[in-house]
Amino acid sequence: MVYLKRKADDFLTAWKADPDRKPLIVKGPRQVGKTETIRRFAAGAYANVVEINFVEEPKYRAITTDGYGADAIIRNISLLDPSKRFIPGETLLFFDEIQSHPDIATALKFLRIDGRFDVICSGSMLGISYREIESNSVGYKTDYEMYSMDFEEFLWAKGYGEDVADGMLEHLTQARPFSQVEMDVYSSAFLDYCVLGGMPAVVTPYIESGTFSGTLQTQRQLVADYQEDIRKYATGLDQARILNVFRHIPVQLARENKKFQISKVASGARFKDYRGCVEWLETSGMANVCRCLTYPELPLRGNYDENKFKIYFGDTGLFVAMLDDEASDDLRANRNLGVYKGAMYESIVAEALRKAGYELYYYKKEDSTLEQDFFVRTREWLVPIEVKARKGTAKSMRTLIASDSYPEIRFGIKLSAGNIGSSEHVFSAPYFTTFLMRRLLRAYDEGDAPLLDNPER
Template sequence: MYLKRKADAYLNAWKSDPNRSPLIIKGPRQVGKTETIDYFAAHNYRSVVKINFVEEPKYRAITADGYGADTIVRNISLIDPAKKFIPGDTLIFFDEIQAHPDIVTALKFFKIDGKYDVICSGSMLGISYKQIESNSVGYKTDYEMRSLDFEEFLWARGYDEAVIESMFTHLCDATPFSEVEMNVFSTAFMDYCVLGGMPAVVASHIRTGTFEGTLQLQRQLILDYQEDIRKYAQGLDQARILNVFNHIPVQLAKENKKFQISKVASGARFKDYRGCVEWLETSGMVNICRCMSYPELPLKGNYDENKFKIYFGDTGLFVAMLDDEASDDLRANRNLGVYKGAMYESIVSEALRKSGYDLYYYKKEDSTLEQDFFVRTREWLVPVEVKSKKGTAKSMRTLIASDSYPEIQFGVKLSAGNIGSSEHVFTAPYFTTFLLRRLLRAYDEGQAPMLNNPER
């Protein structure tokens, strides 16, 4: 069962570019990289030469004589003469390149040679890059792939582009969803919260129409991730990385969701764990939300590096790390319990990150003023509030009303409720978060009336 991915459109556009460079698809384990590339290759090339450096370690020798394209092609043919190289109609797919990162050095020469298309993929690429002697800067293209977002989940459920466009029109026009739409999309979104976006988990759910076996799949993925830490975290304290990873659910459940290194282990100090947090972020396992020094533009660089929250890269992994009682309650009764706020924050952080946003929050010292997330338009800084229950978004309204924050003119509140707008706060259901970046682009282009003229 193949699940349609946004990467499909990217790969087709890449293939259509006459000046395309070798492509590296990066991302954490089990997000669907190999399956997506296999599907694309089968539909676009007469010959596909696939080499998996983990399953076929003998191919690691193909760079022993140098990195030239002809040299590597010759060595591949020597190992397996059945592999066919048709100039102009062959894709060479180097998979699991974390097991042989030197192959990336050859991409420059494949680009110059131009006879074959090349795609590389593998887990933990952000870490593996540090092992590469020369990573062909200027001669390759990088694409980051993550687990399914809610739009892709809806595709898997059988909803087409027309449904997505209808959702987007509701947002642009500030037209509330009907009762049927709210029920259907809210239920689907809750299913997505429980399942997460890992393709194997979603595919199992789609095949059976139930949640049977999905928790076991999620927990196996957690074990695989922990094994990756032990396998690839070279030069760092693996026990510390595992401690940070395993403490994420506990710290998210607290009222103050700022990740506290001191709670990870007795006597733990931030300077000893900085590399561990960076390693987890680079691997794609987690998303880091950084505390802004002050809520103003630009976002990049405007943060306190010692203050941050940690969310999972896929909320399904969060669910898998809950205790059995909480997990069973969530699946059977949709009861998020103590994790309710954390669960919604996590799913929103995931949606924003998958939309291409970096994550930022703000907590004013010696004050109750705290804002969950920030995004931006071309001109304005936009606070985003996540409400797990009915509330007035007091901090966001303070930011909007105060002359101390001139770049904040309006905000977005995400909740279980319908679309609405009041006092420069636009309210939208959680399930529309994946459309937020597109909505703000529409605002910049004057095509989102509900956000026009935001000045106080």
């Protein structure tokens, strides 16, 4: 089977090269490629790997019964499987699916102090049990969050080199439009990415066969698996309510007003009864929550109305899988997004921003048509982002830029199917460049993206 290169590969290599490395915990939702990535890295970096999966091999949950010291852990593993070898300085201990045995996190401190073996832990629902893991291993671990593939990784899977992203970034920082060939190729690949999402189990057969054959069935199985995880791990909460919210995400995104309305989830539903459900889906990595700013100003964190939000899937492929058969068939056969066009592009932009490390915020002014899809920031300025499914003038963004009421907004970024351009303090870029947003704004801060500069109003 083809291996899909991931950004986590470079992180793992750098982690191994650090002489002061701590046990590593790789977090992320189900099926984003954590286990395969770690296994491939381990096979090339270590002479000996001891892998334990606490879901598939529940007997290993007993390895901490005699305490958390390195000797006790190693002794109990050897008792359960005498074929496993422990070579000091050459062995990686890989504990997988640790959400089924979070108690192992207590052992990380002692394994770190012992120092004979490197340790990597991974799990699909770590967000849910992470408070327990955090309290048991604070100061003795390194965290890494892994997502499904972003568009850059998707291009790698299609055979493009790392220089492609550098070339795209150069276009953006110089405000130099792409050629027609570049626009056609990248836009076509991006539409495929929109249809597939970034789950390796979906992308791999597409890469191998060059067709969408079987990908919808895989996507729908992933949705079923996610719903099963809700039933399995949502302890102490109303699982039916969490499932209701999960299933209503595509329905509510398809509305003109994409704000998630709890009242639409079930008859008589109230926000206070569902608050924990939304938080659970976000913490699990299944969903991205975009919060409504109380006012478009810095700082962003904490400056929002907790009762107003939008919900997107963590991977847009899940959104596609939950469309009705007719819409899904039309999307694959004709690349027609239909009534979901606005929701699809907004969802894929939200996903790209989240994978780039941004928290998600939007703004809707009360009793006004003023509404802005997303916000990011530079060192000094608040930067509105507009997602245009159709050709348009980004009216709300221009209002924010022109008004003296929002002094921290000097320019905005419009994402659309069109090419790079700049007009009246609005910088336009194609959707497929969204994954470069953080790098673009860093270049702006360093003075390397001069055409984003804004003269005084």
